Amino acid sequence: MSGWALIRIWTVVVYLFMFLPVAVVVLLSFNASQFGAFPMTGLSLRWFGELWAxxxxxxxxxxxxxxxxxxxxxxxxxxxxxxxxxxxxxxxxxxxxxxxxxxxxxxxxxxxxxxxxxxxxxxxxxxxxxxxxxxxxxxxxxxxxxxxxxxxxxxxxxxxxxxxxxxxxxxxxxxxxxxxxxxxxxxxxxxxxxxxxxxxxxxxxxxxxxxxxxxxxxxxxxxxxxxxxxxxxxxxxxxxxxxxxxxxxxxxxxxxxxxxx
Missing domain, CATH: 1.10.3720.10 (MetI-like)
Structure with a gap:
């Protein structure tokens, strides 16, 4: 495997490490369940309504x-x-x-x-x-x-x-x-x-x-x-x-x- 390939792989790993937690937060904000765990029980805007209240x-x-x-x-x-x-x-x-x-x-x-x-x-x-x-x-x-x-x-x-x-x-x-x-x-x-x-x-x-x-x-x-x-x-x-x-x-x-x- 060439050096450039290793650099590309390492770059992808770093970006996943940085942005995957953000993606998880966004995904769990639409979780219908009160408990933030996978697998999700469904999609809901309930928690955004809770914010409004x-x-x-x-x-x-x-x-x-x-x-x-x-x-x-x-x-x-x-x-x-x-x-x-x-x-x-x-x-x-x-x-x-x-x-x-x-x-x-x-x-x-x-x-x-x-x-x-x-x-x-x-x-x-x-x-x-x-x-x-x-x-x-x-x-x-x-x-x-x-x-x-x-x-x-x-x-x-x-x-x-x-x-x-x-x-x-x-x-x-x-x-x-x-x-x-x-x-x-x-x-x-x-x-x-x-x-x-x-x-x-x-x-x-x-x-x-x-x-x-x-x-x-x-x-x-x-x-x-x-x-x-x-x-x-x-x-x-x-x-x-x-x-x-x-x-x-x-x-x-x-x-x-x-x-x-």
Missing amino acids: NEAILRAFRVSFLLGALTAAISTTLGVLAALALVRYDFRGKNLVSTVLIAPILVPEVVLAVALLLFLRFLQMPKSFALLLLGHVIFTLPFVVLVVQARLVGIRRDVEEAALSLGASPRQTFFAVTLPLLAPAIFAGMLFAFTISFDDITGTLFWKPGGVETVPTQIFAMLRNSISPEINALGTVMIVLTVGLPLLGAAIARRLGARTR
Whole structure:
């Protein structure tokens, strides 16, 4: 057997090891039986109905959607402004600012979570939803900056200069020329920020105040008691959201990119 054949076999084994448990969770979420075991006794949407009737889970979804939407809005706004400053302008300390903005990606999230928590305790600030939002913005901002920056580098400067030479103000040039060309990257960065925030658990466990649960922390709390079929259904919903949204966003961004060419 050749080396390439062994590599292919090993690749398949690794992918099966990674994704087979996910497939099992999705399959068991449609199990009619209360006990998650094979062979399945039948297919049913019963556990998704149980999710809809569970007020704690619905409340966690509301918190996660609100937190994700606010994180995406703030991170996208700051990320676009930061990318414009880093690409279009030269100023003292530019490399330092770029390093500081990208640093949260390089630091392990648990270290970042503990550091922010200790810093706010030093300032004698209690845990709050604002702290949770701040932590998510810090963690997602670098992704928006990198995505928008990569797109902005590819936009020719002379296109903007042509608009300026024809009498457009810098503000009009940004909204009429630069922003439409940046739209696919902005949309992709926004989806990245929302998905990462919605799916985060490590930092959320450190930053969230008492009585506030997001969907990942709600799953974690439910697992402390037992593995119920509701958890499988909730996991399936999370998989659909965290995988489907980026795929949908990529398709929309590709279409927007094709229109702006």
